[in-house]
Amino acid sequence: MSEQSRSQSRRPRRGAKPRQGGQRSGPPQPRDPARRVAYDVLRAVGQRDAYANLLLPSLLGERGVHGRDAALATELTYGTLRHQGTYDAILQTCVDRTLASVDQEVLPLLRMGSHQLLSTNIPPHAAVGETVALARKVVGHHRSGFVNAILRKVSARDLDAWLPIVAPERDRDPSGHLSVVHSHPRWVVKELARALGERAKDAGLPRTEELLKAHNERPKVTLVAKPGRAKVSDLRESGAEPGRYSPFAAYLPEGDPGAIREVRQNRAAVQDEASQLVALALTRVDTHGDDSRWLDLCAGPGGKAGLLASLAGQREARLVASEAQPARAGLVATAVRRAPRDAGRAIVADGTRPAWKPGVFDRVLADVPCTGLGALRRRPESRWRRGPDNVTELAPLQSALLVSAVEAVRPGGVVAYVTCSPHLGETHTIVQDVIGRRDDLELLRAPDYLDEVPDLASGPEGRYAQFWPHVHGTDAMFLALLRRKSV
Structure with a gap:
């Protein structure tokens, strides 16, 4: 029996008396807390650009939703977001007007109901009935009738029958x-x-x-054991499995990473394996001299900075982790705290307006803001809130940050340009544009510094490293390594 079906079967029958003892204080829980949480997250994502990966855990905790109900809420939230485009194409054939004209409070109900009908094992009568019952509470009796009518049309076919009708x-x-x-x-x-x-x-x-x-597949939770503070073997005691490529990675098959002792103690953290590896590649390049001063140019929220600070401490180097937004800089400070030899220091500074002298660092990471198209497994809503114009808008900032990174590094030092996007306008185009305007840069062959990972090479002469979810099981991280030459 699926998690969804179990969550249906264990609800008390109508008229049953509530259990005595051990009851929570405060307002009564909704009849269907899982669907209510999922609806509230989906509505917030659609109406105020909330991030599901941040809001969902918060609401589950606030409302005391655990176990099977939490699993169902998670499936309804992420499943609906991942398959929203398919469901919208189907819903458009069932609605007698444009889908864009449907009330924004109603759309999440239609999408969530469609997900239950077309992509889960929840019985159709329960999928429709429970969604309509929720609709009565959140949008009223009149609009719940509309939800009922549309979902019954959706239920007339399964997904395999719908696709030839709606897809070119x-x-x-x-x-x-x-x-x-x-x-x-x-x-x-x-x-x-x-x-x-x-x-x-x-x-x-x-x-x-x-x-x-x-x-559209649910990604594994990947942990990083911060060097000098934790080992992968420590995480294995909590049920994690060693990563495929990174020496610091461990996969958590199930469970809450926040419940792991090493994560609570900031000795480990959640971090995609590709993110670990692009930071590791930067540390493997010979800097042709001193190697004591490292810079993370735009460090928020601090994942790569936390790993770099630990690696720097093991080499008696020091990392400056710069972040322009004070709130995010606070997260960076937490991430680098207690690194070996206190090697990490977070500062509030705009990477395009350096707070440091030029040419003083040996290694610089420029993990620039991007569209996030490389993390669509983890943030499925990003595909719906980004457009081609976002790539154009971000390009000047990405270029300026790479130039700033180059100016910050000394001759012989190395810069890692990183994006969590495979879009050529955020990757190849930016790097080639900056190299074309300068005569002091050498483009290194990034895959050579990640020999343990196959099929990374992309771009001219295979000099860029591009990770792919379907090849490496990671986010689609891009890496270019540049050495500043003496001229």
């Missing part, structure tokens, strides 16, 4: 077909295909389809 033919429109079937905006499908080197005529974009499928 693959041979005629590969990008449009994949966009609907795998729930990504068309522009994202096209840009991911470009980054993979595929064209629409390449037998329907098979590698692109593999990537899109990977985006």
